[in-house]
Amino acid sequence: MNILQINSSARSHGSHSSQLATALVERIRATLPAGARASVTVRDLGRTPHPELNEAALQALFTPAGQRTPEQAARVALDDALIAELQAADVVVLGVPMYNFGVPAALKNWIDAISRAKVTFQYTDKGAEGLLKGKKVYVALTRGGQYRNTPADTQVPYLKTVLGFLGMSDVQFVYAEGLALGADAEQAAIASAQAQIEEAFA
Ligand SMILES: Cc1cc2nc3c(=O)[nH]c(=O)nc-3n(C[C@H](O)[C@H](O)[C@H](O)COP(=O)(O)O)c2cc1C
Secondary structure, eight states: EEEEEOOOSSSSSSOOOOOHHHHHHHHHHTSTTOOOEEEEEETTTSSOOOOOOHHHHHHHHHOOOGGOOOHHHHHHHHHHHHHHHHHHHHHEEEEEEEEETTHHHHHHHHHHHHBBBBEEEETTTTTTSSSSSSSSEEEEEEEOOOOOSSSSSOHHHHHHHHHHHHTOOOOEEEEEEEESSSSHHHHHHHHHHHHHHHHHTO
């Protein structure tokens, strides 16, 4: 089994979302039958940010492969590497903090990189079709406040939409909310998230 863990916190130390993503990966590994092997790839978008989709990147992507400059080929290769990692994954685990009511820009840059027409989705005469099928996705969400099931939670509908568009419609969310509401609330939020992880594998 190939597991891909994507961390998107800007923090390299003490990130709750990265820690919960790691806990999910450990729990997934624990469900494997004895003797089964899991390969885990961790991509930390905070430590190794992926470049944004700017004009130069768009030009590189829309230039036919054989006509790209070395710089354009190198830029497209960065996106290719993320796509290959994802295509190879059976299970994807995302660690996602809430930043200003959305997903971190680092995660958006990853989403921009993996969303490529004719590779990870395509348009057919029946509409759009995601090409990243058969994957299970877990998302560990961390928030300073409490927004689950409210209109202010733009993360869940956005992630469901974009992952579903790419073919990944089996998505399970784990929430750690109220992390900025004091030490007790922080502890309770982590305990609740850990309980949600246990429930997910019960
Ligand atoms: C730049 C920034 C923006 C944030 N915006 C929000 C927000 O809009 N809503 C919220 O509930 N928490 C917000 N928080 C709090 C984080 O979601 C919370 O601290 C979370 O634990 C961060 O994830 P991490 O522990 O993985 O780094 C923000 C934190 C930072 C640093």
